[in-house]
Amino acid sequence: MKMRNKLKLTAVILFWFGSVNAQNLNPTLRPLSFLLGSWELKTQKGRIIETWSYINPSELHGKSYRITLKGDTGILENVQIKLKGKNVLYIPTVTDQNKGQVIEFKLISSTDKKFVFENKKHNFPQLVIYMNKSDNELLAWIEGIQNGKAKKSEFNYH
Helix, strand or coil: CCCHHHHHHHHHHHHHHHHHHHHHCCCCCCCHHHHEEEEEEEECEEEEEEEEEEEEEEEEEEEEEEEEECCCCEEEEEEEEEEEECCEEEEEECCCCCHCCCEEEEEEECCCEEEEEEECEEECEEEEEEEEEEEEEEEEEEEEEEEEEEEEEEEEEC
């Protein structure tokens, strides 16, 4: 089976399991269930895939990886979104950053479609935002101040 077909099959399976398990999420995390499944961003250098899965009623797990035009694959980051007390935390571990340590971002704002996580003490980014644009479009971005200048990077997944 070709790599592309394997990725499509994986996406279908993740979507199905995600739909089933979204019902089991804690009501505080349930609005984030739109993340469950597999999202793809095409770039000039290849593709970035972000997958989200259900771990338990209080936790989601995300993984981001790059597939180059040559087919090489590399992990970019692993992320947890978890309920800790009354707080919802976005906890990434980014490859080759922060000495492998996790960084916690606290959910500070949410609507039915937009979720803003913040860590004012982090060097960059200070904000991580996810927006559910539609059933097949996810907009994510990071922003903050880096070296005294405002910076923003967007990721438009389908």
